[in-house]
Amino acid sequence: MKKKSFKLLLISLLAISVFLVGCNSKTNNETDGKKDPGTSNGSKKDTLVYGRGGDSTSLDPITTTEGEAFKVTENIYETLLEYGEQDTTIKPGLAKEWTASDDGLTYTFKLQQGVKFHDGTEFNADAVVFNFNRWMNGNDEKFPYYTMFGGYKADDGHVIKEVKAVDKNTVQFILKRPQAPFLKNLAMSPFGIASPTAVEKWGDDFRSHPVGTGPFKFVEWKKKDRIVVEKNQDYWQKGLPKLNKIIFRVIPENAARLNALAKGEIDVMDGLNNSDEEKVKSNDKLQIIERPSMNVGYIGLTNTRKPFDNKLVRQAINHAVDKKAIIDAFYGGKALSAKNPMPPSIEGYNDAIQEYPYDLEKAKALLKEAGYEKGFKMELWAMPVARPYMPEAQKVAEVIQESLSKIGVTAEIKSVDWATYLEKATKGEFDAFMLGWTGDNGDPDNFIYTLLDKDSIGSNNYAYYSNDELHTNLIEAQTETDQAKRNELYKKAQEIIHEDAPWVPLVHSTPLLAASKDVLNYVPHPTGSECLSKVEFK
Amino acid sequence: MLTYTVRRILALIPVLIGMTLVVFAIIHAIPGNPAQVILGQRATKEAVANLTAQLGLDRPWYIQYFDYIKSLLHGDLGISLETRLPINEEIWPYLAATLELTVVAMIIAIVIGVNAGIISAWFSNSWFDYIAMVLALIGVSMPIFWLGLMEQWAFSIELGWLPTTGREDVRDPITAITNLYLIDTLFQGRFDQFITVIKHLVLPSIALATIPIAIIARMTRATMLEVMKSDYIRTARAKGLRMFWVVYKHSLKNAIIPVLTVIGLQTGMLLGGAILTETIFSWPGIGRYLYDAIGYRDYPVIQSGILIIAAIFILINLIVDLLYVFVDPRIKYTK
Numbered sequence: 001m002k003k004k005s006f007k008l009l010l011i012s013l014l015a016i017s018v019f020l021v022g023c024n025s026k027t028n029n030e031t032d033g034k035k036d037p038g039t040s041n042g043s044k045k046d047t048l049v050y051g052r053g054g055d056s057t058s059l060d061p062i063t064t065t066e067g068e069a070f071k072v073t074e075n076i077y078e079t080l081l082e083y084g085e086q087d088t089t090i091k092p093g094l095a096k097e098w099t100a101s102d103d104g105l106t107y108t109f110k111l112q113q114g115v116k117f118h119d120g121t122e123f124n125a126d127a128v129v130f131n132f133n134r135w136m137n138g139n140d141e142k143f144p145y146y147t148m149f150g151g152y153k154a155d156d157g158h159v160i161k162e163v164k165a166v167d168k169n170t171v172q173f174i175l176k177r178p179q180a181p182f183l184k185n186l187a188m189s190p191f192g193i194a195s196p197t198a199v200e201k202w203g204d205d206f207r208s209h210p211v212g213t214g215p216f217k218f219v220e221w222k223k224k225d226r227i228v229v230e231k232n233q234d235y236w237q238k239g240l241p242k243l244n245k246i247i248f249r250v251i252p253e254n255a256a257r258l259n260a261l262a263k264g265e266i267d268v269m270d271g272l273n274n275s276d277e278e279k280v281k282s283n284d285k286l287q288i289i290e291r292p293s294m295n296v297g298y299i300g301l302t303n304t305r306k307p308f309d310n311k312l313v314r315q316a317i318n319h320a321v322d323k324k325a326i327i328d329a330f331y332g333g334k335a336l337s338a339k340n341p342m343p344p345s346i347e348g349y350n351d352a353i354q355e356y357p358y359d360l361e362k363a364k365a366l367l368k369e370a371g372y373e374k375g376f377k378m379e380l381w382a383m384p385v386a387r388p389y390m391p392e393a394q395k396v397a398e399v400i401q402e403s404l405s406k407i408g409v410t411a412e413i414k415s416v417d418w419a420t421y422l423e424k425a426t427k428g429e430f431d432a433f434m435l436g437w438t439g440d441n442g443d444p445d446n447f448i449y450t451l452l453d454k455d456s457i458g459s460n461n462y463a464y465y466s467n468d469e470l471h472t473n474l475i476e477a478q479t480e481t482d483q484a485k486r487n488e489l490y491k492k493a494q495e496i497i498h499e500d501a502p503w504v505p506l507v508h509s510t511p512l513l514a515a516s517k518d519v520l521n522y523v524p525h526p527t528g529s530e531c532l533s534k535v536e537f538k
Numbered sequence: 539m540l541t542y543t544v545r546r547i548l549a550l551i552p553v554l555i556g557m558t559l560v561v562f563a564i565i566h567a568i569p570g571n572p573a574q575v576i577l578g579q580r581a582t583k584e585a586v587a588n589l590t591a592q593l594g595l596d597r598p599w600y601i602q603y604f605d606y607i608k609s610l611l612h613g614d615l616g617i618s619l620e621t622r623l624p625i626n627e628e629i630w631p632y633l634a635a636t637l638e639l640t641v642v643a644m645i646i647a648i649v650i651g652v653n654a655g656i657i658s659a660w661f662s663n664s665w666f667d668y669i670a671m672v673l674a675l676i677g678v679s680m681p682i683f684w685l686g687l688m689e690q691w692a693f694s695i696e697l698g699w700l701p702t703t704g705r706e707d708v709r710d711p712i713t714a715i716t717n718l719y720l721i722d723t724l725f726q727g728r729f730d731q732f733i734t735v736i737k738h739l740v741l742p743s744i745a746l747a748t749i750p751i752a753i754i755a756r757m758t759r760a761t762m763l764e765v766m767k768s769d770y771i772r773t774a775r776a777k778g779l780r781m782f783w784v785v786y787k788h789s790l791k792n793a794i795i796p797v798l799t800v801i802g803l804q805t806g807m808l809l810g811g812a813i814l815t816e817t818i819f820s821w822p823g824i825g826r827y828l829y830d831a832i833g834y835r836d837y838p839v840i841q842s843g844i845l846i847i848a849a850i851f852i853l854i855n856l857i858v859d860l861l862y863v864f865v866d867p868r869i870k871y872t873k
Contacts, residue, residue: 047709055830057576057620065577140585141592144577204622223621223628224830225822226708247708251820259690259702260820419570419835426574458583 045518045537046244051257051266055224055250059210061190062135062143067438070189070529071270072227072248076118077192077212080109080128081183085523086292087345088442090183094123094193094213095171104178104481111169115236117195118217125165130196132163132173145190148441150179178481181443188441189529215241215533224250235533242521242536254386258514261286267519267537272512273391274332280514289513294345294526296338296447297389297436299380299400299504300463302428307378312370314501317432318356319363320403321504329399330392331509338505340494342447345526346439347483348490353498363407375408381424381433382415388511388528389436396506397434425462434506435462438528444490449474452497465502539863539870546856554849558610561844562603565837571595572619572835593619595837606841615845616838620831625842629827633846634717635705636816636823640808643743647750648801654751655758655797656785662763670755677752686745686818693741700737703820707734742819746812750804757800761793768792794865802858806851810844 052071058064061073082093095109115123135146136153150157159182162174175182185191198211210218215237216229227248231241249266251257254273261269262283272280272288280286301308301317308314323337336344339355367373382397383390390396394415401411411432416424425433437460440446450456453474454466470493477489515522518538524530573589590596594605609616615625654674658667694702705719706712712731715722720739723732765771766789774784813825824843831839862869 049708139588140582141573141577141589144582144585147582207622220711222631222822224632224826225704225820228711249704249708249820250822251703252817252826253820255687256690256703256818256820259687259695263690263694263698263702265702265704265708417570417833419575419833420568423570423574 046242047247048243048245048268048519048532048535048537049247049249049266050268050270050532051249051251051260052270053250053252053254053257056221056227056248058207059218059221059227060194060207061192062145063207064190065144067528070527072229073192073210073212074189074214074529074531075216075229075246075533076210076214076218077189077194078214079187079189079191079193081187083187083442083525083527086525088184088187088294088439088526090187093187094128098183105175107173107175107182108166109171109173111171112236113169115213116234117198117213118211118232119195119198121195121197123193123213124168125171126168127196128171128193129163129165130199131191131193132160134199135191136160143190145188145440148181148185148188178479180478180481180483180486181441181445184441184443189527215531216246219245226250237533241533243532246532261514261516264516268513268515268522270513271386271388272514273386274330274334274512275392276514277332277334277512285517287515287517287519289515289522289524290334291388291511291513291524291528292345292526293336293343293508293510294442295389295436295438295511296341296343296508297335297387297434297506298338298341299506300425300430300433300435301501301503302430302432302462302464303466303502304428304464305431307370307372307376308431310370310372311500312366313372315356316363316366316370316407317404317409318501318504319359319366320407320409321400321506322358322403323506324358326396326399327507330396331507334512335507335509338507339498341451341497341503341505342439342444342494343508346442346444346447348444348487350491350494352491353494356501360403360406367407367409373408375410377410377412378404378431379414380404380411381421381430382413383418383434384415384421385418387436388438389507389509390434391509393434426458428457428462428464430462433462440527442526444486444493445474445478448490448493448497449478452502463502465500467496467500470496539860543856543860546859550849550852553852554845555607557848558607558841558845559603561841562599562606565832565835565840566599566602568835570835572837575833575835576619606838610845615842618831618839619836620834620839625839629824629839629842629846631714631717632822632824632827635821636809636812636825638718638720639739639743639746639812639815639821639823640805642739643746643808644750644801644805646743647747647754647804650747651751651754652758652790652797654755655760656762656790658755658759659762659766660785662759667759671759674752674755677748680748682745682748682814683818685748686742686815689741689745690818700740701734702741703818705735705738705821706731710734742815742821745818746808746815750801750808753800753804754797758793758797761796762789765789765793791865795862798858798861798865802854806847806854809850810847 052068054068056069056072057066058069059073061070061077079093080095082091084091094112096112098107098109100107111125117123135143139152140147146152150159152158159175159177159179160173161176164172166172192212195211199206202209208221215232215235217232219228219230221227230245235241251260254271257269258276260266277288280288301314303309327333327335327337339353340350342349380397380401383393397413401413404411424430425435437447437451450460452461452465454471457464457466473489473493477486480486480489513524520536520538521534571586571590572595573586573593577585577589594602617624618628621628654670658670661667690702693700712719712723713726715725719735723735771784771789774788812823813829816823816825828840828843831843
């Protein structure tokens, strides 16, 4: 009897192996056959699969501030002005040329002619007016990024008095007061011009039925799985886009996404861990793509909590952090050590500032002067999520904890889920915390005012830092239209901040992407999202 | 029997209502405001306050709860805060994806687990028994996260046999009818896509099946050993009955009841606990849907998702209880 069951076992083993071999041969057939529809008819590959960590929250870019959303909408919509390919200089977009009056209050834009929305309706001055009126009549729940223009129609701070169509192809913006970053703001992804007909047709549902003038048309959105866009055959820029289709796929886990890239299931992956860079480099089918840096990762010291209400203590902490070691260990040596709250690529950067050197003796002396000779206990909060400016917060926190222990400061590392983390930071409930920022429009205002002005306490000034001199200076810079004078004001601002040391600025990182070798012309943009119209396959 | 079934189904209602209360209390106790999450890191204080009011989240919790129960009784699961779509409309594709994965994983677990348990019991203390039980021990203690990544590395990247992630080839998408792709592709006569779907199912379902295989194998072995010691089996063997019949007809039938219970429990656990597998394999299922909703503080989705999983869990237990009757005629539900 035993013999028989042994036979049974052998037979099942055989069956399993036949099954596995079957799997194998079928896969091979398929790779030879119709893996990529583009190759089947003899032409080259023309569908790009883009792997990323999260799904979009909306396809109407003005309704969100979430970076993942813009990665898709950049390809569907266009803005009046565009940024340079790898910087935030201003280039023509839907507006081919523009003039500003001397007082900085009237901007006149000449629009591209013969441009059509994806629904076949015509793009013209009325469409621009429609979009701006829609936004300014909203509020900050509906169109959160519109606050870049100082508020909404009824608000005192609102910069735009009127947007009017002069003729079919000319549109004029009349401002109440000059706004220095006005043109840079116009080029931001959220201000993509949408088809008025489609907005009216879909109402609130427009967020999942986007219609713009961009190189790609929306096809399908399967939530938490994929978004598909296809070539706009009537695109006004001749010869573009090169691709026929882009599929944005969500693969939440970084390691799994890299596996999918190695297997060829996706062609580009966003959010590569710096620690995986070598793995990609050693694979001859893959390439690394570096995104120009426009971010800052920092440790915020909540300035209203003891002992961080003491400037000397904050300076001491600055001396106690070994940025170089952190950059070597967790950024693959690929980040700039930060000394200011904004990266050097931004105009007005003050390179004359001397970084607080890593000097434990100096730190101890400062603590002694502040009356904390025996040190103190604190909580150091580490982000639970990876961000381009902070890929491995937990481990960075451990290094800092180690350094702080050498000056008698006992730091307890804590973490909590992301939603709670941001809420607690907003309320100023942390002693010290890790966070960062990626610039929206390349303007210094978007870093310094947004992150450290007293107006921003309760939103992005998580350190609760308040300095009246700085405030006056920043408000003046907002309306100053002479760029040289503005730069001086921002340089002064950085001096004030350096002296007060509300943060420990850590790094300006270089975010990494990986792609298969045959992907050509992928030019990543410092803002974190780019139009893929020029991307093609070898 | 019928009365019993009806009574059991009716008893579901208070249990589920109790569930809603517990879930409601827990998710409202965790800090983090959905309005803040929706508007993002860059939102102003006023915007957050306004949206909180607009979503009705500033009202007392008991009013929010009664509103929720009221619409639930009308069959309305609420509206997702994130997508602004009715949950009734959007939940099925996720649920279907998980059901498909879970069913396949459970079939694998039952076939392998029960047979491994039987063979181990029959040849107890043999080399097969030792190896199987060591494997079962490893299976129970293996982190699914790690197993999933290793599977991808070995079977997708090194061997190139199977795809790493997703449910389908995104370059050749499947037209969803029922959202159960095995059925959809067959229905449309797309045999090539059917094969693709099976290939996508293999790795995640094995990852998901690992723990149940181990648990079922150990349980089957234990109960089979008990049964095989009994007199009637000895009699059957003495009569010279074929070994196959002794095992699969006489012994298994009597050994299966505790195994059924374990299978029922495991299926329920898989439904709710597939989050890691679904994340690693980028499987757009209910686990991921719920996980994202928790990160987003999407209260209505969390409530409804957990409620549905709980309901299925309870139904599976009911089915298992009813199955006992078919397996073992001695069990009767009369009262």
